[in-house]
Amino acid sequence: MSNKTLYLASPYGFSEHWRLKLLPEFINKLECMGANVWEPFARNSNIDFSTPGWANKVACSNLDDLRRSDGLFAIVNGTPPDEGVMVELGVAIALGKPTFLFRDDFRKCTDSEEYPLNLMIFLGIPYDSWNDYYYRSTAEIESKEKAIYKWLSS
Numbered sequence: 580m581s582n583k584t585l586y587l588a589s590p591y592g593f594s595e596h597w598r599l600k601l602l603p604e605f606i607n608k609l610e611c612m613g614a615n616v617w618e619p620f621a622r623n624s625n626i627d628f629s630t631p632g633w634a635n636k637v638a639c640s641n642l643d644d645l646r647r648s649d650g651l652f653a654i655v656n657g658t659p660p661d662e663g664v665m666v667e668l669g670v671a672i673a674l675g676k677p678t679f680l681f682r683d684d685f686r687k688c689t690d691s692e693e694y695p696l697n698l699m700i701f702l703g704i705p706y707d708s709w710n711d712y713y714y715r716s717t718a719e720i721e722s723k724e725k726a727i728y729k730w731l732s733s
Contacts (some may be wrong), residue, residue, distance in 0.1 A: 583650060583730070584617055584648045586617050586648040587652050602618065605652070606618060608717065608721060612727070617644050619641050623641070645676070651678045653668045653681065655680050655700065656683065657688075658686045665700070671703060677712075679726060680714065683714075711726040
């Protein structure tokens with residue numbers, strides 16, 4: 580299997596419930612598929628949030644991890660999706676990293692008839708196969724027909 584590092588961009592670390600109940604399912608699925616998952620909330624747990632400059636330390640740490648990762652898996656639920664996740668996604672796209680999107684939120688968040696989210700979110704995904712990089716359920720993550728399985732297996 581793969582030794583590829585996957586940066587997991589999500590807002591789920593801000594809520595204790597989400598961090599304990601939702602994040603582990605994504606991490607476990609991706610790790611079982613062979614990814615080395617970098618989850619920013621866990622990776623920044625050593626930063627003292629009571630000291631001045633903590634926010635810049637977190638941002639710089641996340642940027643460094645994005646640069647060193649092989650790809651990005653972004654949870655893009657919400658209308659609009661979390662702004663931090665959108666910045667991380669933009670950085671990954673600018674760096675030319677493979678990007679994979681997860682959204683099981685049924686609400687539309689777009690002006691486009693073609694995409695379920697803002698069209699710019701899809702810049703890092705091949706136009707003709709964007710559905711292969713877009714996941715609508717956690718069960719789809721492990722599908723051998725989808726892009727992340729193929730990417731991790733290559």
